[in-house]
Amino acid sequence: MSASDTQDAQTDASHGHHPTPREYVNIAIMLAILTALEVSTYFVDFGSIAIPLLVILMVIKFVMVVSFFMHLKFDSKLFGRMLYGGLFLALLLYAATLVILFFERAPVV
């Protein structure tokens, strides 16, 4: 972080655009459709693309809720850094931990 950060945060802190209730409902409908698609993988056999598809859908839903319902898209960048900083740190640390743990459990060939 640097001195320019202060300036940066100050300018984008002003809430520019707020979605209307109509837009919120549209987003919720999209979320509902994505959820329906997720659940369909349980009933329909998607084969090998099922798991990648589920992961992508999860990420899209996550980002949509965070960006619109939590206003992150219209709010200070610092908030996003706090949230995603925690998220990526968690992903990194726990992925490494799981890799180590699974590696140790794997049978020796």
Added chain:
Amino acid sequence: MAADVQATTLGLDHRKLAMWTFLGSEFLFFGAFVSAYLLYITTTAGGPGVEIFDIPFTSISSFVLLMSSLTMVLAHNSHARGDLRRMRLWILATAGQGAVFLGGQVYEFTTFYNEGLNLTQSPFASSFFVLTGFHGLHVFVGILMLLSLYALSLTGKVKANQDVKTEMIGLYWHFVDIIWVVIFTVVYLIPEIAVG
């Protein structure tokens, strides 16, 4: 309100900054439980495994929780426009949906228990119950906060120009929701395909 925020170094509200900071740390909290669950996903000690999940049922309660985010954001939207009456309505709707979700979780836990899956059964069972249980606890705390917001807006403690209070609780509520978005996929759907 605006003048207040201008007085801070970054031009941000203290409370919002604190909430986002706290939420960032919550990923580390849930991440550890999810990791334990993934580690133990097949460690069932002869008891039931992921095949016990009732995906259609969980889908419905997941959907309810997802839609509670919509009512929450509408509550904030009403508050921001100074419409406390409508805000209270949406707050109650949100808390109600949270309660439905919790009820679903209680039902799910009871069913699993009757089918032989309990906390002490296996590492898989422990990690499943504790992970979803702590998520449920977060929902419960959220409901408490929503109800106190409702009550305080009636007594005049929360005023029409203080929409940052609704926004704060909203941030927490949406966060609990996105954690469930992840849990629904990682704990229920993918294992059901990959393992079950």
Added chain:
Amino acid sequence: MSTATDAKALRPASDKGLLSWLGTTDHKRIGVMYFFTTLVFFTLGGTESGLIRAQLVQAEQNLLTEEIYNQVFTMHGITMVFLVVMPLSAAFFNYLIPLMIGARDVAFPRLNAFSYWVYLFGGIFLYSSFLLGGAPNGSWVGYAPLASDSVSNMGFYAIGIQILGISSLAAAVNFIVTILNMRAPGMTFMRMPVFIWMSLVTNFLLLFAIPVIAVALFMLQFDTLFGAQFFQPGSGGDPILYQHLFWLFGHPEVYIMILPAMGIVSEILPVGAKKPLFGYAAVVFAGAAIGFIGFGVWAHHMFTSAVGPVARSAFALSTMFIAVPTGIKIFNWVFTMWGGKLKFTTPMLFSIGFVSMFTIGGLSGVTHAIVPHNAQQHDTYYVVAHFHYVLFGGALFGLIAGIYFWFPKVTGRMMSEKLGKVHFWTWLLGFNLTFGPMHMSGLLGQPRRTAVLPGELGSTVELYNLLSTAGVVVLTGSALVFLYNLLTSIKRGEDAGLDPWDARTLEWLTSSPPKHHNFDKIPTVTHRDEFWHRKYAEDESGVPIAVPAGASEDHAGEDDADEHIHMPDNSLWPFIMCLAFFPLGYGLLFVNPWLLGLGLVWLVVGYFGWIVEPLAEGDDDDVPDELHDRPMTGAPTH
């Protein structure tokens, strides 16, 4: 506002007597309370270390039973880490952060009080274990499945540390917001004092590390109290998972303990050398780098556990790499002193002691990174020597330097320099006498956490142990000198004046002790080391010359002071709410639903008391020029 007068009567306002301390929200008072509480726990932890050394003074001695010995060394570790070093740093955070950044209080004053009370009650809860069936005896790491066996009494550990974690997490959020959002006008990130930078990094480490240990402890609690199977190998549970979770927290924790001391020393050395800190930016970035890399080295505590060769190699590399930013800092401190007009005051002596002792500890740390070497040293006294050199020779020396340095700020009086020097030299001697020989006895094979020193290790090891015990005797005498000096100087110390050290940072701009509202007028910052630049200008060749007298003082007169200074009111609710942690803790421990229910109801009632409490100056959002927001504290802590 018409409610303002009613509200005044509804919230405690007195500034004298017990209630004023129980209800205080003043960051300075909370800092002082933190300080004295750590002194008490330091005495307890020190007594425990005395018992350990008395037991090990010669081979095959049975002064303490194994049972008692295990409790004593476990409580010594827990006390020194969680109840002394961390909260002593928190005492400095509390007292200094608002003063150094030119603020009137922290962002959430009541949450700050909450943090203190949770810490105090968590400490009392942990120590109550001695009266309730025995203290935890599974060591401060609490490895499962030993720790989930009821014989180890680790229920107290799992719940007690959890409570302390709540305190740290709340404080971390509070200080991060304070530092980011409450700096005086003109104080950009690169003008912040290094102590503030290190506090910021430390609190981010706390923020991200505490949730991990929270999970590990919750799992341990469920295993211990409710029969869950997280770490039970019998049903396929993996004890290594606990080790990972513990050290994912445990290694950042090491930096949580050392970084505040590094910040303190980075403030004192430039003052003592009359030079600006050498390479400010490098020190700051090295501190941030230590914070980042500190999350990526945890498995080096587990080289002898099942982590596999790839992980061993990777973590050996990252561990060696973290020595680089640490080394950068050490060189910067040395170059700060190089060519300076050094004045060997007590804080300066302790700072130099910090740099040298910490370097020794850091070097023995690098030897742990070498995996085959590590296998030899693991769980021997060599490790004990290493971490005492970083935590005692490092963190504690730095923190003591800070006590001497800011004592005149807090009390307006000086501590005796003569006794201070006696304290320093005996402390340095006693410290090295205690922990130096442990390097040798460890390499000769003396195991840690063993109640009886085995005779077959030979007379050389016995001699080293005798020396260590002699060192503890010296340290005890030295600590008594320090306590005497501290307690007598509060009332009878020499008058310190406004600027006893010729200091550089904002906290010296105001009176000593500072007024309740810290500054009459919030200073506008134009330089790094703002206070120094108000006192000295530079001639053409860069030599500092003093500017006319009076320019350095906070000379805001009646007409110059800020109008409408709103200070936070006192509040008893944090104290009342925190009492709920007793029924909650014991309710969990003894699996008593009634106590647990009482605790929950108490907590919720306290929470409502807190949020509906009237605000004397009206509501936050109604006061346009107020700098200090009221905490809404919707954030739950777990």
